[in-house]
Amino acid sequence: MLRRFMSYYRPYKRLFILDFSCAIAAALLELAFPLAVNRVVDQLLPAGNWSMILAACVGLLGIYLLSSFFHYAVTYWGHKLGINIESDMRRELFQRVQKQSFRFFDNNKTGHLVSRMTNDLMDIGEIAHHGPEDLFIALMTLAGAFGIMLGINWQLAVMTFIIVPLMIYLSLYFSRKMSKAFKRMFADIADYNARVENNVSGIRVVQAFANERHEVGRFVENNERFRLTKLITYRIMAWNSSLSFILMKFVSLFVLVCGTWFVIQGSMTYGEFIAFVMLSNVFLGPIEKINSVIETYPKGIAGFRRYLELLEAVPDVEDTSQAKPIPDVKGDIAFHNVTFSYGEHKPTLSQVNLDIQAGQTVALVGPSGGGKTTLCSLIPRFYDVDAGHISIDGIPVKDMTLESLRSHIGIVQQDIFLFDGTIRENIAYGKLNASDEEIWQAIRRAQLEELVQSQPDGLDTMIGERGVKLSGGQKQRLSIARMILKNPPILILDEATSALDTETEAAIQLALSELAQGRTTLVIAHRLATIRHADRIVVVENGTVAEQGSHEELLARQGSYSRLHQAQFG
Numbered sequence: 001m002l003r004r005f006m007s008y009y010r011p012y013k014r015l016f017i018l019d020f021s022c023a024i025a026a027a028l029l030e031l032a033f034p035l036a037v038n039r040v041v042d043q044l045l046p047a048g049n050w051s052m053i054l055a056a057c058v059g060l061l062g063i064y065l066l067s068s069f070f071h072y073a074v075t076y077w078g079h080k081l082g083i084n085i086e087s088d089m090r091r092e093l094f095q096r097v098q099k100q101s102f103r104f105f106d107n108n109k110t111g112h113l114v115s116r117m118t119n120d121l122m123d124i125g126e127i128a129h130h131g132p133e134d135l136f137i138a139l140m141t142l143a144g145a146f147g148i149m150l151g152i153n154w155q156l157a158v159m160t161f162i163i164v165p166l167m168i169y170l171s172l173y174f175s176r177k178m179s180k181a182f183k184r185m186f187a188d189i190a191d192y193n194a195r196v197e198n199n200v201s202g203i204r205v206v207q208a209f210a211n212e213r214h215e216v217g218r219f220v221e222n223n224e225r226f227r228l229t230k231l232i233t234y235r236i237m238a239w240n241s242s243l244s245f246i247l248m249k250f251v252s253l254f255v256l257v258c259g260t261w262f263v264i265q266g267s268m269t270y271g272e273f274i275a276f277v278m279l280s281n282v283f284l285g286p287i288e289k290i291n292s293v294i295e296t297y298p299k300g301i302a303g304f305r306r307y308l309e310l311l312e313a314v315p316d317v318e319d320t321s322q323a324k325p326i327p328d329v330k331g332d333i334a335f336h337n338v339t340f341s342y343g344e345h346k347p348t349l350s351q352v353n354l355d356i357q358a359g360q361t362v363a364l365v366g367p368s369g370g371g372k373t374t375l376c377s378l379i380p381r382f383y384d385v386d387a388g389h390i391s392i393d394g395i396p397v398k399d400m401t402l403e404s405l406r407s408h409i410g411i412v413q414q415d416i417f418l419f420d421g422t423i424r425e426n427i428a429y430g431k432l433n434a435s436d437e438e439i440w441q442a443i444r445r446a447q448l449e450e451l452v453q454s455q456p457d458g459l460d461t462m463i464g465e466r467g468v469k470l471s472g473g474q475k476q477r478l479s480i481a482r483m484i485l486k487n488p489p490i491l492i493l494d495e496a497t498s499a500l501d502t503e504t505e506a507a508i509q510l511a512l513s514e515l516a517q518g519r520t521t522l523v524i525a526h527r528l529a530t531i532r533h534a535d536r537i538v539v540v541e542n543g544t545v546a547e548q549g550s551h552e553e554l555l556a557r558q559g560s561y562s563r564l565h566q567a568q569f570g
């Protein structure tokens, strides 16, 4: 995992080396300072050479100035490095999530995903900003200070060093505890975000049912769990910092007492004593640093783990190894013994056989929950079949790249999703480089002209999140316009006109049947009147094709279709 983490540094080798060199220089200067003081006290002080002492102080000032420059460089470049790495990770994760399958999004909560793509990554950034070089510098300073302390007075140095294994033990102990705590905390944050997201996006339902109090109750539960997890985490942190604080103060006192003893004994000069006390502070600095790294490290690691989990989740629908881009299709569609289920339960579709010739219009009818939408979603491989196969122009859909396959299919989905943005942006989603002329043409064909013209902002009218500022019928027409612009050889209209009033529907039906000319079209419809003229009507019931034929043939059969017809027209 560390290797994986370090691989993100690769594009920034130069920056990293620069940052690292400055950090080393800063550490060296920090070690040089006590040695210089040692000189001043032991050699210049007894000689009483005031001008030399002043000169030495100017020298020390130089050391400080230089090291403050290095500190600036380390801080700025270190953060720059971290920010870059963070942004690379964000982009990589976003790209990856774009490719996830419908099943993945069925099973993951939006709020959880958002939380993992924002909050968790922020904490990885935290270690990327300073982690490796800080740790290295801390260890180097520690070793350097220890070396010099050994040179001054090895007995005292060794005694001081005893603190190190103690600190390491303490750190490891707390690090493990904190790792667990942070993992729990991230899960709680994700839950919290999911709850808030779900509530806000469903607020209209909440208020319509006057269930605000119930919602607050559920929120409080989540919030309380989050609070407790945070509390526990901070308690561990408090223990860690207070224990290391007392240990370090103990060492300082120890050095003071023992050092004084050595000076009285005459085995240590005043200069050495002062230098030793300063060095023991330099020595404790890195320990404190390591300790704080140990505080942020588990958090970053927990975030990084979750990041990798999400990044490395293999989409269950992907381009297969033999997939090729197919630039053009005629539009023959065939289902061969297709069986599919969403979960382990009984199959949603079983043994479906269906042959649709290019250019035909086929209507799917049947009871709600029968599997019509599911059947259509298998063609663009939103889900993969469990058994059997589906082909277009005789080519199995698995042998086409997802991008080319989906470029040939236009779907007006049952539950329409529109993006927060303008009418123009939403329609042009069907063809990203569409000209205004093309957009207007699509608008006219989708019977949207009147609406757009009545808006003061015209094409630039904002439609609100998910298109809340539009009526159901307007949303449907907008999604039809977007599909008209895409202009695919295969059309799937999943109850595309269910929300339209009869008059608009008649007009749209006209536009749609005109659009269907020369394309393979699958129409799912509840109102049988709208599909009477389809080339073929397929009744989907309990996940299978119950019967198929023309309107007249099916009526004559006196089967499911005729019963549905009877129910609607009496």
Ligand code: ADP
Pocket (backbone or CB within 6 Å): 106, 342, 343, 348, 367, 368, 369, 370, 371, 372, 373, 374, 375
């Ligand atoms: P229709 O479009 O004919 O009304 P669907 O194809 O939408 O029917 O649904 C067929 C069955 O599959 C239903 O029982 C439904 O509960 C189930 N189903 C639909 N979508 C999902 C999904 N994403 N995950 C699990 N089950 C689903």
Ligand code: MG
Pocket (backbone or CB within 6 Å): 372, 373, 374, 414, 494
């Ligand atoms: Mg449906």
